[in-house]
Amino acid sequence: MRIFVAMDDTDNLNSRGTGRLARDTAEAIMKEFHVDGITRHQLYVHEDIPFTSHNSCAVIHVEAREVDDKEWLFETAKECMLNDFIEGSDPGLAVACSDEVVPPLIAFGRDAQRVVLNQEKARGLAKNLGIRLEGLGGTEDGVIGTMAGLGLARGGNDGRYLLCGRIRELMGPAEVEDFINAGVDAVYTIDGHELSEGHIIVEEDKFAKACPVDGRKIIFVENIDGQYHAVKRG
Structure with a gap:
């Protein structure tokens, strides 16, 4: 419940x-x-x-x-x-x-x-x-x-999300797999592609901000010059 x-x-x-x-x-x-x-x-x-x-x-x-x-x-x-x-x-x-x-x-x-x-x-x-x-x-x-x-x-x-699994423990860059293991349901680019692997750039000493989407915890990223950067939404 x-x-x-x-x-x-x-x-x-x-x-x-x-x-x-x-x-x-x-x-x-x-x-x-x-x-x-x-x-x-x-x-x-x-x-x-x-x-x-x-x-x-x-x-x-x-x-x-x-x-x-x-x-x-x-x-x-x-x-x-x-x-x-x-x-x-x-x-x-x-x-x-x-x-x-x-x-x-x-x-x-x-x-x-x-x-x-x-x-x-x-x-x-x-x-x-x-x-x-x-x-x-x-x-x-x-x-x-x-x-x-x-x-x-x-x-x-x-x-x-201010708190979502263990995501606050991932301070800075991490792999898609690390975010999934920490409690995120999926990682998507802002133009609609789901990532199954890859390196995500997160601001130093910060954690990626997941968003609730249809009951799922989603991290959004943007491809900038060939590198995926976590995007803060909401």
Whole structure:
């Protein structure tokens, strides 16, 4: 059973980002459950929307055993977030099973990437769908991006992975086989060719950013002067 743990607006300009907190939270969750990955989703950047740097949210993808595991996941994530609360942040947290993320919530996620939304819409949607949503400090505006994250993660074709198998251990260039063994499903060129072998150039001290595509973890590369370079998308 796939359960999504979504969080947003957990940082300020002088603190670590939401992605780092999501990875720390995932470590706590891994003590009880398998974490399939963490995705980052870009939201709308607009002068009427307060955000720290890029206005993105993070979603932890958990393989759970039963519906009741949602409560443990929520309380564990909540504890991690409150223990690391940053003044000036406005965090939100939501947890939902895959089958609870229905079309209206997926549409809400897409809307959050192109228009200004408000807490009332996010909270109303959560109430109607029976999804547990909480603001954990500040203005609690993070509830908007949190709900959007659930919809975008469930859609399976948005954002990029902050955590995906052991891919963060591959810092710098590596072979296609290394990425597959680390947990990526496939490597594709941006013009549509799947690579079964080859050397991939990745920026030094960086890791390749896989993207979710129809439920698969894909690394995209571009051929530049006969060499394949990892491309960051999402």
